[in-house]
Amino acid sequence: MAVYTLKPFGPMRTDPDQSMGERLMAIERRAKLMHTLQVALVWVALVIILGFALALLNFDLQYVLEHFQFVLQGAWYTIGISLASIFFATILALLGALGKLSKNSIAQGISSFYVSIFRGTPLLIQIYIIYLGLPQMGRQFTVLGYPQIGQLFILNELQSGILALSLNYGAYMTEIFRAGIQSISFGQHEAAAAIGMSSVQTNRRVILPQAVRVIIPDIGNQFIAMQKDSALVSVMGIWELTFRANRLARQESKFIEMLLLAALLYWILTIISSWLEGRLERRMAHAYER
Amino acid sequence: MRKTTLVFTVLVITSLILSACGGLGAPAQAADKLQEVKNRGVLLVSTDPAYPPQSELVENATRASNTKCASDQRTGDELRGFDIDASKEIAKRLGVEACFVTPSWDLITAGGWADRWDISVGSMTVTPERMEKLLFTQPYYTTPAAFFVHQDNTTFTQPSDLSGKTIGACTGCTYDFYLAGTLQIPGEEMNYVVQNPNFKGYETDLNALQDLALGDGTRLDAVLTAQPTGAGSIADGMPLKQLGEPVYFEYLAAALDKASIKTSIPLAQEVSKIIQAMHEDGTLLKLSEQYYGLDLTSAAGDFDLSQLKQW
Numbered sequence: 256m257a258v259y260t261l262k263p264f265g266p267m268r269t270d271p272d273q274s275m276g277e278r279l280m281a282i283e284r285r286a287k288l289m290h291t292l293q294v295a296l297v298w299v300a301l302v303i304i305l306g307f308a309l310a311l312l313n314f315d316l317q318y319v320l321e322h323f324q325f326v327l328q329g330a331w332y333t334i335g336i337s338l339a340s341i342f343f344a345t346i347l348a349l350l351g352a353l354g355k356l357s358k359n360s361i362a363q364g365i366s367s368f369y370v371s372i373f374r375g376t377p378l379l380i381q382i383y384i385i386y387l388g389l390p391q392m393g394r395q396f397t398v399l400g401y402p403q404i405g406q407l408f409i410l411n412e413l414q415s416g417i418l419a420l421s422l423n424y425g426a427y428m429t430e431i432f433r434a435g436i437q438s439i440s441f442g443q444h445e446a447a448a449a450i451g452m453s454s455v456q457t458n459r460r461v462i463l464p465q466a467v468r469v470i471i472p473d474i475g476n477q478f479i480a481m482q483k484d485s486a487l488v489s490v491m492g493i494w495e496l497t498f499r500a501n502r503l504a505r506q507e508s509k510f511i512e513m514l515l516l517a518a519l520l521y522w523i524l525t526i527i528s529s530w531l532e533g534r535l536e537r538r539m540a541h542a543y544e545r
Numbered sequence: 546m547r548k549t550t551l552v553f554t555v556l557v558i559t560s561l562i563l564s565a566c567g568g569l570g571a572p573a574q575a576a577d578k579l580q581e582v583k584n585r586g587v588l589l590v591s592t593d594p595a596y597p598p599q600s601e602l603v604e605n606a607t608r609a610s611n612t613k614c615a616s617d618q619r620t621g622d623e624l625r626g627f628d629i630d631a632s633k634e635i636a637k638r639l640g641v642e643a644c645f646v647t648p649s650w651d652l653i654t655a656g657g658w659a660d661r662w663d664i665s666v667g668s669m670t671v672t673p674e675r676m677e678k679l680l681f682t683q684p685y686y687t688t689p690a691a692f693f694v695h696q697d698n699t700t701f702t703q704p705s706d707l708s709g710k711t712i713g714a715c716t717g718c719t720y721d722f723y724l725a726g727t728l729q730i731p732g733e734e735m736n737y738v739v740q741n742p743n744f745k746g747y748e749t750d751l752n753a754l755q756d757l758a759l760g761d762g763t764r765l766d767a768v769l770t771a772q773p774t775g776a777g778s779i780a781d782g783m784p785l786k787q788l789g790e791p792v793y794f795e796y797l798a799a800a801l802d803k804a805s806i807k808t809s810i811p812l813a814q815e816v817s818k819i820i821q822a823m824h825e826d827g828t829l830l831k832l833s834e835q836y837y838g839l840d841l842t843s844a845a846g847d848f849d850l851s852q853l854k855q856w
Contacts (some may be wrong), residue, residue: 390659
């Protein structure tokens with residue numbers, strides 16, 4: 256969108272207050288930079304304190320260095336599972352939120368039941384039920400003579416993990432989406448209706464584009480939480496970060512070393528993703544900048 | 546909206562047709578699990594590489610280029626240990642390759658494996674409860690269960706001194722049942738020498754040993770675990786010592802799923818024959834001495850499998 260500003264009168268006259276404005280802006284920039292530096296300094300101090308605290312532990316750095324590479328390879332699984340799960344969870348959450356806000360009693364019933372059951376039970380138990388329980392249902396189909404349908408219920412460890420994480424986080428994110436959609440003032444609905452938009456059009460062209468901006472920071476937040484919760488899929492034998500760290504810890508009883516290494520890698524992962532999320536957030540806020 | 550519905554319907558129908566075709570293309574149906582394994586050329590073994598020296602992972606191992614293992618399965622080179630070597634030998638004598646999957650112990654003992662893997666060669670103790678879900682083969686070795694206490698302790702001289710004390714062990718394993726006084730091991734008379742212990746459950750034995758190593762009585766007075774596990778921790782430098790003689794012996798066998806779509810009984814019988822042969826020609830004894838430095842296998846060869854009345 257082009258911005259039209261009033262041109263100054265006369266031939267190329269400069270604003271007399273321009274130099275003062277520029278000086279003020281420079282001061283403000285300096286103050287901002289100082290503030291950032293101070294925060295960074297506090298971080299450095301805290302990292303040093305943490306380092307000293309960890310140095311009090313009986314810590315075998317050599318062991319960590321030797322096995323760092325192998326544990327790091329698990330990060331690909333952690334990232335892959337989290338990305339796939341946040342993708343499906345976002346779709347589920349959008350559908351769930353639209354269902355919750357709809358006037359259709361069936362849609363509302365389904366989505367409130369979904370949120371209630373998947374938000375109200377532990378993720379670990381959901382993983383076990385999907386991995387162990389679904390095949391037992393499928394077995395009934397196979398016994399009845401429909402092995403193709405029975406096979407559909409037998410998910411491998413990756414599919415089970417992604418399904419469980421998607422369903423669980425989709426339930427949490429349904430509430431985030433609902434709140435985001437409801438944060439758009441009702442006047443917008445009325446305005447859209449006034450120019451003859453259907454409810455689908457209103458959602459697609461008016462409400463959702465604005466709601467997304469509110470929702471993005473929360474999705475980022477959920478994504479960070481999910482990267483750490485993906486550790487739970489290690490129970491099915493996926494060789495991700497936690498699995499590798501844990502199994503190596505047991506080889507030579509180096510629990511503190513390997514647990515701290517895994518924690519550090521998760522921390523780095525989440526720092527990267529919160530930085531990316533910040534960039535995305537700034538991009539989405541473009542229209543609201545001043 | 547109508548277009549979306551149409552696309553969705555087409556997708557569903559296509560996927561149904563595709564899945565039906567997949568069924569038709571399958572090779573000749575095997576009559577049982579043994580035949581299925583031989584047709585496939587692969588014995589799928591489950592093992593949790595959390596229990597050295599029985600099973601542990603190998604870092605940065607390269608997969609053999611001619612392996613038949615699927616990409617989400619582990620080849621024999623990516624794991625090592627007593628259980629792994631025993632699995633490889635069993636597969637070799639079946640004329641197939643051993644491939645491994647690594648679900649957690651809970652998922653293995655739960656049964657209902659949905660044919661994701663064929664057999665567990667995971668040092669599983671034969672118990673009546675597990676026999677409800679699983680078939681057991683001839684045991685391939687035994688594990689003596691022993692109490693361990695902190696090195697600094699001088700008040701305990703024998704296992705019966707631990708009555709009423711805080712004792713740690715893995716939750717849901719045989720040590721848990723022994724401390725609760727409910728353990729039944731087919732073919733063995735139980736003698737519960739410790740009365741009314743204050744049981745503290747752990748995810749695995751090693752977590753319990755870690756807590757015991759914090760100090761005498763700090764969190765635990767003693768841990769009941771496998772003698773080789775405790776001895777291994779002591780060798781790794783934990784300040785612990787064994788208390789008295791082992792209190793009982795467990796028979797450890799390979800296990801198969803009772804709920805598999807095709808019956809696992811012929812495979813269980815075949816593997817039992819192979820394990821018996823491995824006892825007789827000294828293969829297992831050699832492995833036991835290699836990994837544990839002692840003979841843990843001979844008693845397992847004398848175990849009378851027919852008393853379990855599984856088939």
